[in-house]
Amino acid sequence: MHNLTNSCSPQVSMLDNILLILDRDGVLNLDTPTGVTKTDELVLIDEAIQGVAHASKLGATVYVCTNQANVGRGLLTESLLLDFHHKILSAVKDHGGVIQEFFYCPHRPEDDCDCRKPNTKMLEMILSLHPDKIPVFVGDSSSDLEAATRTDIHSILIGTGKGLVTREAYPFHPFAMNFSELIPLLAALNYHHVSKTLLTRSLEIKENIYTTFKLSHFIAQRVSDNGVVLSIGNGGSCALSDHFVAELQIRFNRERAPLPAVSLSSQSSSITAASNDYSYQSSLLRPLESFMNIAPASILFCFSTSGKSTNIINAAQLAKNKGIPVVSYIGLADSPLALLSDYIIYAGHSRTPEVQDLHEFYVHQLCHQLDLIYTTDQ
Structure with a gap:
């Protein structure tokens, strides 16, 4: 040799x-x-x-x-x-x-x-x-x-x-x-x-990585226009929404400026008040609308393993009606939420634990791409 x-x-x-x-x-x-x-x-x-x-x-x-x-x-x-x-x-x-x-x-x-x-x-x-x-x-x-x-x-x-x-x-x-x-x-x-x-699962990975790359630059453009990254989800997807926002606000792997981001689903007082006064299905609408009014260049991230959660779909529909781009992290590409989305990251199957694992994987990929965009030495 x-x-x-x-x-x-x-x-x-x-x-x-x-x-x-x-x-x-x-x-x-x-x-x-x-x-x-x-x-x-x-x-x-x-x-x-x-x-x-x-x-x-x-x-x-x-x-x-x-x-x-x-x-x-x-x-x-x-x-x-x-x-x-x-x-x-x-x-x-x-x-x-x-x-x-x-x-x-x-x-x-x-x-x-x-x-x-x-x-x-x-x-x-x-x-x-x-x-x-x-x-x-x-x-x-x-x-x-x-x-x-x-x-x-x-x-x-x-x-x-x-x-x-x-x-x-x-x-x-x-x-x-x-x-x-x-x-x-x-x-x-x-x-x-x-x-x-x-x-x-190379087909899904290739498609999702390409989407993530394009999405990272789109986020940077929206933020430069004074937009806010808004994020929602239920249960484990709510936890991932919080995780995603924390990576944007604080840092991922590199030192960079904090990015404007809010996890609407974790605002327990607002969500429970809206659920009590209106309905759980519409519980995200007023918190979402409050940001859309002051930051019309915002972008909405929806985390849903099924892509069928009514409160998430209603929020995506409101964003769509107001001209706010919708990004969905879902299990299968064929879902009601996907039809309302401008960008789709999909796991390729419907089993909740695997879908959530993959969603976290793709969130980290997105955070890494944003690190590259916002790091001054790149």
């Missing part, structure tokens, strides 16, 4: 906890039936090169881990192999990114070495260099997935190279068609060590 080192380091940002380990053939360059052995056979995948550079600029620490048995077969010299790797390094660097090192196994399958994937020596050496980071192995073959499983790290199957064929044997494995789809999965892992079971 050998490695090629690059001494540069990337800027730190939203993927700074990620140790991104990539297979080479089929992931960074087109593969051939007998492997790449000649200079004119090394054809880089432009989208992948740009994607690696983007991940690097977002803070990911990037390595490549590749089997190169043609060296052992005498069909490829190590000198030419290093030239291939320098070409990939240079291409990524041209887009502003960094690959830290190439680890490669030159042995044939029959050599029975401990570094050829799916064996784990190369991965173990990379992991030992960054024990505090969250490792994610991205590859297109079953040997890549098996190596990650043996090492007990996250792996994501990518749709280039042999990826679509491999997916037929691993239909429920975390999957990204390309690097554009890979980045939000890495972002989901970055600040929360997501379980392998959760990561298989």
Whole structure:
């Protein structure tokens, strides 16, 4: 096993906890039936090169881990192999990114070495260099997935190279068609060590992370227009509403200015008075309207596992009527509350404990994005 080192380091940002380990053939360059052995056979995948550079600029620490048995077969010299790797390094660097090192196994399958994937020596050496980071192995073959499983790290199957064929044997494995789809999965892992079971819900994660990114900038715009983040929920969702507001008012991970936010559901005197004088179904309307009158650029967050709670729906309807944007954190995308919402974060199922866990996960993602927006050194 050998490695090629690059001494540069990337800027730190939203993927700074990620140790991104990539297979080479089929992931960074087109593969051939007998492997790449000649200079004119090394054809880089432009989208992948740009994607690696983007991940690097977002803070990911990037390595490549590749089997190169043609060296052992005498069909490829190590000198030419290093030239291939320098070409990939240079291409990524041209887009502003960094690959830290190439680890490669030159042995044939029959050599029975401990570094050829799916064996784990190369991965173990990379992991030992960054024990505090969250490792994610991205590859297109079953040997890549098996190596990650043996090492007990996250792996994501990518749709280039042999990826679509491999997916037929691993239909429920975390999957990204390309690097554009890979980045939000890495972002989901970055600040929360997501379980392998959760990561298989890659479709929901990708959609929700994209929504969260757009939502963070929308919140910043509303706040700049003197709006207030208003938040409501019942029961456990009320607790999450309080939690969310506390993160905005105080801080999440970085020092920044406090953001204007109020959890309307936790105002017990107002809620019980409105419930007594009017009805529980309308208990949020007057507290909500009091803020809409003085801060018309506000935004309403609705936390509801079912998306069917009448008092939450009534509040969302009032906000909609008054031109206040509505953001809903719900269990299933198909719900009455979703129909009133401008932004939807959905868990993908209806079991209350799992929905609430996922809602907290996405709230933290949103708070992290807001940290990046409001931190002066970004």
